[in-house]
Amino acid sequence: MTPAADLDDLLLAHAAGRLPPPLALLVDAHLALSPRSRRRFGLLLELGGLLFERLEPAALVRTDPEAVLARAVIADPPATGPRDSLTRLLAGVPLPPAADGVPVVQRPVPVPGGPRAGMCATLSRLAPGAALPPHGHPGLEVTLVLEGELRDGGARFLRGDLAVCDETTLHAPAAGRDGCLFLSLLCCRRPLGSPDRRAA
Amino acid sequence: MSSAEHTSARLAADLRAVAERRDRRAFARLFAHFAPRVKAYLRRLGLDDQQAEELAQEVMLTVWERAGQFDPRRATPATWIFAIARNKRIDAFRRAPRAEFRPEEEAREIAREEPEFAEREIALLRRQLERAIEELPPEQAEVLRIYYLEGRSHGEIADALGLPLGTVKSRIRLALDKLRERLGEKAS
Numbered sequence: 001m002t003p004a005a006d007l008d009d010l011l012l013a014h015a016a017g018r019l020p021p022p023l024a025l026l027v028d029a030h031l032a033l034s035p036r037s038r039r040r041f042g043l044l045l046e047l048g049g050l051l052f053e054r055l056e057p058a059a060l061v062r063t064d065p066e067a068v069l070a071r072a073v074i075a076d077p078p079a080t081g082p083r084d085s086l087t088r089l090l091a092g093v094p095l096p097p098a099a100d101g102v103p104v105v106q107r108p109v110p111v112p113g114g115p116r117a118g119m120c121a122t123l124s125r126l127a128p129g130a131a132l133p134p135h136g137h138p139g140l141e142v143t144l145v146l147e148g149e150l151r152d153g154g155a156r157f158l159r160g161d162l163a164v165c166d167e168t169t170l171h172a173p174a175a176g177r178d179g180c181l182f183l184s185l186l187c188c189r190r191p192l193g194s195p196d197r198r199a200a
Numbered sequence: 201m202s203s204a205e206h207t208s209a210r211l212a213a214d215l216r217a218v219a220e221r222r223d224r225r226a227f228a229r230l231f232a233h234f235a236p237r238v239k240a241y242l243r244r245l246g247l248d249d250q251q252a253e254e255l256a257q258e259v260m261l262t263v264w265e266r267a268g269q270f271d272p273r274r275a276t277p278a279t280w281i282f283a284i285a286r287n288k289r290i291d292a293f294r295r296a297p298r299a300e301f302r303p304e305e306e307a308r309e310i311a312r313e314e315p316e317f318a319e320r321e322i323a324l325l326r327r328q329l330e331r332a333i334e335e336l337p338p339e340q341a342e343v344l345r346i347y348y349l350e351g352r353s354h355g356e357i358a359d360a361l362g363l364p365l366g367t368v369k370s371r372i373r374l375a376l377d378k379l380r381e382r383l384g385e386k387a388s
Contacts, residue, residue: 012376016348017286035314042274042316043325043383044376048286048348049279050329053204055349057236058243061253065231068260069224 006164010142011037015044022111022119026144026162026185028085033160086146089121089183095146096125098179103130109183118188125181126150131174139188141165146183149176204330205323207233211277212270219267227264234278235260238285245289245351259285273315276326325383332382340375343368 013019014027031038089109096105109121118139126132126148143150143163150157152173157163165171186192214230217223238259242252262284270280317325333341346357354372358365 008376012347012372017289035316039316040385043329043379043385045283046275046279046322046326047329047333047344047379049276049282050326050333051345051348052237052241052282052285053278055237055240055244058240058252060236060239060256061249062257065228065235065260066224068231068257069227069264071257071261072264 007037007162008040010162010164011041012044015041015048020113020117020119020187022089022113022121022185023142023187025085025089026142026183029089030144030160030162032084032086037162086144086183090123093123095181096123098125098127103127104132111185115192118186118190118192120186120192122184122186123181124184126175126179128175128177128179130179131172134170134172136170137165137167137186138192139167139186141169141184141186143173143182143184146181148178148180150174150180150182151176202327202330205327208276208278208323208326212272215263215267215270215277215280218264219270230263230277231260234263234281237278238281241282241285241349242289244349255288256285259288262288271315273317273322276322328383329379332379335382336375336378340371340378343371344375347372 010019010027014024019027031041089111091110093107093109096107099105103126105125107123109123111119111121113119124132141164143157143165145157145159145161145163147159150161150163150173152163152171155163156176163173211230211233214223214226217226218230235256239252239256242255243249247255259281263281266284270277274280275283333344336344343357343361346352346360347354350357352360354368355365357363358368361368
């Protein structure tokens with residue numbers, strides 16, 4: 001799963017500003033944790049900057065830069081502490097606790113647009129060795145590992161790794177020895193019916 | 201140094217002057233260079249003239265307010281401003297019902313991480329990228345340009361160019377592989 005090409009496609013789409021906001025946040029959270037992807041993304045963004053710079057400039061109606069500055073707030077931007085992508089994506093949803101004897105704990109995470117926009121996010125905690133039942137996906141599903149290890153087929157994903165699935169994936173991902181906490185975002189082209197279609 | 205690099209270095213110095221001294225003349229130069237390009241970008245994405253003008257002004261206001269976040273080890277000035285414009289566009293197109301989504305905060309988060317590139321490496325990469333783009337077969341360069349700069353899906357690009365969908369995807373992939381090879385980056 002997640003051939004390099006899939007991750008690369010995701011980074012390219014992000015560089016070109018083509019991801020829906022929740023997915024853009026998820027990829028940002030991945031970038032914050034992965035220096036390797038950050039470098040790759042930096043190059044893809046630089047490519048965008050280069051193509052942007054070569055655009056034929058458009059004529060402006062208002063050409064006075066002072067008119068822009070007149071709109072600037074006098075003070076510097078408010079000093080609200082920066083919130084990272086993950087915190088913004090989770091929007092206060094508490095992490096599912098590790099509970100003895102419970103193999104899988106899942107919490108829905110509300111996302112802008114929601115099921116009507118084909119978006120659905122879930123926080124999952126798997127106990128050590130626990131697995132999800134085999135399931136498929138009605139669209140693209142991107143998973144960010146937050147703690148522990150996620151095993152899928154022959155692949156292992158650790159903290160900060162992204163796992164990408166789509167309509168063609170049928171799998172039963174499982175936690176490694178220390179369990180696993182991960183955030184999955186499902187993105188479909190059409191509205192999602194309720195109840196959650198991903199239930200096996 | 202090529203003239204493009206000279207321009208880039210001058211614009212980077214202007215961004216620093218805005219950040220450190222709130223230099224309005226430096227901002228005027230940045231505005232003259234970038235505002236028409238930002239507007240052109242937003243027009244291509246499908247905004248009408250007035251929306252594009254308005255959003256371009258907003259982008260330039262963000263440049264004034266956030267100039268301190270520009271880091272020459274992360275991006276050239278054009279790329280930094282392209283990223284701001286791209287974020288504004290995501291924001292404007294898909295106004296989320298919740299206020300939590302603030303794309304411009306992205307820059308702050310990334311600013312806390314280790315820079316992607318070493319000092320001065322970015323100028324070299326930029327030069328290599330420019331050369332690599334020149335060497336791409338024109339049909340590959342064209343598909344890349346449309347993908348980045350126009351709000352069209354792979355399918356829409358295929359329709360517009362009268363190509364099968366698979367050809368569009370493979371041209372993008374081939375172009376990226378070639379750029380990566382030219383830059384000596386290993387496949388991820």
